[in-house]
Amino acid sequence: NAGVTQTPKFRILKIGQSMTLQCTQDMNHNYMYWYRQDPGMGLKLIYYSVGAGITDKGEVPNGYNVSRSTTEDFPLRLELAAPSQTSVYFCASTQTGLRPEAFFGQGTRLTVV
């Protein structure tokens, strides 16, 4: 039972480069989220999606884009990477009902140099 899978686990980018962080879940959850966690801090919501084709901004969306073409996949795109985007990125999914808690992926540690 894979749950939420993120790739890659680690990545180093140069300033101005772009990349896509991949996130896939196999629990048929409608809701998916991207968070970032800076050192010693809590998680900040970047973008979220309530279903295929529907996305919305969270607390810190600037510099990122998302898409949701299928229920399973929710990729996060970084355009023109900046040092301020150095962080650990977590993807999560959830479903309403008896177990509404979010299930998190293992994270992607991104460094922009």
Next chain:
Amino acid sequence: ELKVEQNPLFLSMQEGKNYTIYCNYSTTSDRLYWYRQDPGKSLESLFVLLSNGAVKQEGRLMASLDTKARLSTLHITAAVHDLSATYFCAVDASGATNKLIFGTGTLLAVQP
């Protein structure tokens, strides 16, 4: 804008002692979650509190929710070293979309 504050931010305690972590939030919500994070790892769900007065217990940890006071507590009983981790509370900002706003976390270090 919903704000979530935890205190203390850092807690060093001896094995066998009891302590409480507090989570305050600024706007109305009746859904609150507690997560545990080990260093370099992802977040693990501990408790889901879905109504005023909800109390959940698992082993040495007990969580409660007072929606009127906008306060949740995570009580640790007779701490053991294995409980050392960072604990986050998170509040559902919307109810309809399960968007979570996280506190800054409490780093718990249990000393032998």
